[in-house]
Amino acid sequence: MTGSRGSPTGSKARYGRFGGRYVPETLMEALIRLDEAFTRAMADPAFQQDLSDHLTHYAGRPTPLTFCPNLSRSLGCRIYLKREDLLHGGAHKLNNTLGQALLARSMGKHRIIAETGAGQHGVATAIAGARLGIPVEVYMGETDIHRQALNVSRMRLLGAKVIPVASGTRTLKDAVNEALRDWVERVEDTYYLLGSVVGPHPYPLMVRTFQSVIGEEARRQVLEREGRLPDAILACVGGGSNAIGIFHRFLEDDVRLIGVEAGGEGLATGMHGASLCAGSPGVLHGALSYLLQDEDGQVSETHSIAAGLDYPGVGPELAHLRESGRMEAVSVTDRAAEEAFSLLARTEGIVPALESAHAIAHLVEIAGDLDRDSIVVVNLSGRGDKDVETTVSVPQGTGGSR
Amino acid sequence: MSRIGSAFREAEGPLFIGYTVAGDPDPAASVRIAGTLLDAGADILEMGVPFSDPVADGPVIQRAGIRALRAGTTPAGVFRMVREIREVTDKPIVLLTYYNPVYRRGLSWFYSEAAAAGVDGILVVDLPLEEANHARECAQENGLDQILLAAPTTGDARLARIVDAASGFLYLVSRTGVTGAREDLPEDLRGLIGRVKARGSVPVAVGFGISRPAHVRACAAAGADAVIVGSGIVGLVERHLADPPALQEAICAYIRQMKGAVRAR
Numbered sequence A: 001m002t003g004s005r006g007s008p009t010g011s012k013a014r015y016g017r018f019g020g021r022y023v024p025e026t027l028m029e030a031l032i033r034l035d036e037a038f039t040r041a042m043a044d045p046a047f048q049q050d051l052s053d054h055l056t057h058y059a060g061r062p063t064p065l066t067f068c069p070n071l072s073r074s075l076g077c078r079i080y081l082k083r084e085d086l087l088h089g090g091a092h093k094l095n096n097t098l099g100q101a102l103l104a105r106s107m108g109k110h111r112i113i114a115e116t117g118a119g120q121h122g123v124a125t126a127i128a129g130a131r132l133g134i135p136v137e138v139y140m141g142e143t144d145i146h147r148q149a150l151n152v153s154r155m156r157l158l159g160a161k162v163i164p165v166a167s168g169t170r171t172l173k174d175a176v177n178e179a180l181r182d183w184v185e186r187v188e189d190t191y192y193l194l195g196s197v198v199g200p201h202p203y204p205l206m207v208r209t210f211q212s213v214i215g216e217e218a219r220r221q222v223l224e225r226e227g228r229l230p231d232a233i234l235a236c237v238g239g240g241s242n243a244i245g246i247f248h249r250f251l252e253d254d255v256r257l258i259g260v261e262a263g264g265e266g267l268a269t270g271m272h273g274a275s276l277c278a279g280s281p282g283v284l285h286g287a288l289s290y291l292l293q294d295e296d297g298q299v300s301e302t303h304s305i306a307a308g309l310d311y312p313g314v315g316p317e318l319a320h321l322r323e324s325g326r327m328e329a330v331s332v333t334d335r336a337a338e339e340a341f342s343l344l345a346r347t348e349g350i351v352p353a354l355e356s357a358h359a360i361a362h363l364v365e366i367a368g369d370l371d372r373d374s375i376v377v378v379n380l381s382g383r384g385d386k387d388v389e390t391t392v393s394v395p396q397g398t399g400g401s402r
Numbered sequence B: 001m002s003r004i005g006s007a008f009r010e011a012e013g014p015l016f017i018g019y020t021v022a023g024d025p026d027p028a029a030s031v032r033i034a035g036t037l038l039d040a041g042a043d044i045l046e047m048g049v050p051f052s053d054p055v056a057d058g059p060v061i062q063r064a065g066i067r068a069l070r071a072g073t074t075p076a077g078v079f080r081m082v083r084e085i086r087e088v089t090d091k092p093i094v095l096l097t098y099y100n101p102v103y104r105r106g107l108s109w110f111y112s113e114a115a116a117a118g119v120d121g122i123l124v125v126d127l128p129l130e131e132a133n134h135a136r137e138c139a140q141e142n143g144l145d146q147i148l149l150a151a152p153t154t155g156d157a158r159l160a161r162i163v164d165a166a167s168g169f170l171y172l173v174s175r176t177g178v179t180g181a182r183e184d185l186p187e188d189l190r191g192l193i194g195r196v197k198a199r200g201s202v203p204v205a206v207g208f209g210i211s212r213p214a215h216v217r218a219c220a221a222a223g224a225d226a227v228i229v230g231s232g233i234v235g236l237v238e239r240h241l242a243d244p245p246a247l248q249e250a251i252c253a254y255i256r257q258m259k260g261a262v263r264a265r
Ligand SMILES: Cc1ncc(COP(=O)(O)O)c(C=O)c1O
Pocket: A091, A092, A117, A118, A119, A120, A121, A195, A196, A197, A236, A237, A238, A239, A240, A241, A242, A243, A307, A308, A309, A353, A355, A356, A381, A382, A383
């Protein structure tokens, strides 16, 4: 099993050949201390209780597992949504930010920094910081600041400082670069709250651990409702935190796990964010994983209509699950995601985040191959209020039509 | 003995290591700039391999990397530049790179091409000791020094292991933070260098933020075996992009001034 203890003080840094700690020396001791603090916290009943109380009474866990009668009828299988859109803040991100912010507090850190793409992780970090009384600064690419303006306002309202990033492609990758540069400078007093299962060890393990609550609940819920495990689980993959969060509890089960990446304008155009489908092994942001890059190892520009998927890397554990054959990786285009966005809104009255709409879009594509009594769970990682502006170009239904 | 080893053995005072981004602003100009650095008195030439996501670099070196990449610089192109420079100098040449360009082309390829081109040492910024075994093997097979980093945040136990594993010289990062010229050096520089010196005899080169003669004097007084100057030089390249003769003059004057401070210890 991945993630088992590798040493008395530290946890295992590798998933197959992927993972590791590829960072400038200045950050090494901080990562080692973070790993120790995380390992201690996991073994500390008081920390666990504190986290559990926050998740239950503040964040709104457990989130529902919602059956979709209309979509099930039209696609011809039994479809459930794991409703992370109903988590406080509007996405799965708060599972991780509460866990890490509690850890930051236990480590005596007085400043939290974060990167954000869609703004959901920034919002979730701002929420956790406000709740625990720790100031938050969020790096966000200028492109994303424009396309996710609602979340920028929310972060500011929550008391966080949003720092625009004008370097590189001005999206998530560059926001991570700037956050890392900040952390290198202020590593002694600052906690870097990474938002996905990427980055150097122990982040992929830590974020997966905090997000695994999604799959723990989903497994229990689907067993209660259906008396059996689902046939397939779908989740969108940016860095991979909502995907591994729902997949992890099912790894030993006979359940298809499907990660859906950002196909952008189509893989052939090169304008996409599908690292697993179209990338190759490489090192970015501290981990060896799959990466979109050229033949000389320069990281490629990416494109996705969903800011949270617009990233050239992916978590090392997902790279390993894909390579070992445990997880399938696919991609859907911007266009298909936009259609799924309005499809779910009109059929079930749920507006998904554009990120999550990718998973719905792939379900639409494979539904024809599924039996009528197949059970499929889609991780609805977030809600789509932030994307309403981006998708106004999508044809809107007229009252009641489907 | 390696070129780097000889340079430190024969040194009478701290060595001056001049850094420039390979391919900035274009390959031909970059070779000329390297030549100017060496002619002006740099004891060791350090060339940065440009990378799309240089997380350890401040804005000046970030912009230089962008110029170099726009001019089409690749690892193979860097090795061609080193070959040209090697024809006119016997001084040590060190490559400073991020790991992905090395990993992507393959460590064996990268290290053997580097050695064949005339490189003496390789420093991989984001390859800490724990991840560096394969790189160190490749360096050894190809007769290269694998230069390691130590930082003010490095604890004693790891520092001892790093000093033990170091070859050529130890690159001591003077402060937490990214590259870039600073007003002041950290106050505890002497203590920092002392911590390294207490654990072994590898030469210590201090870098990050060193841009003024006073910094060089302070490093020398604190016991540094070399100073590394990067953003100060790269900033001159940026300031004189349109005027190569002015750049040459500026680099010569700058290095004379900095070297003067090294000697006056
Ligand atoms: C709603 C939502 N889903 C998914 C993602 C992608 O991240 P990950 O792959 O880590 O779940 C984001 C990122 O911002 C998001 O906001």
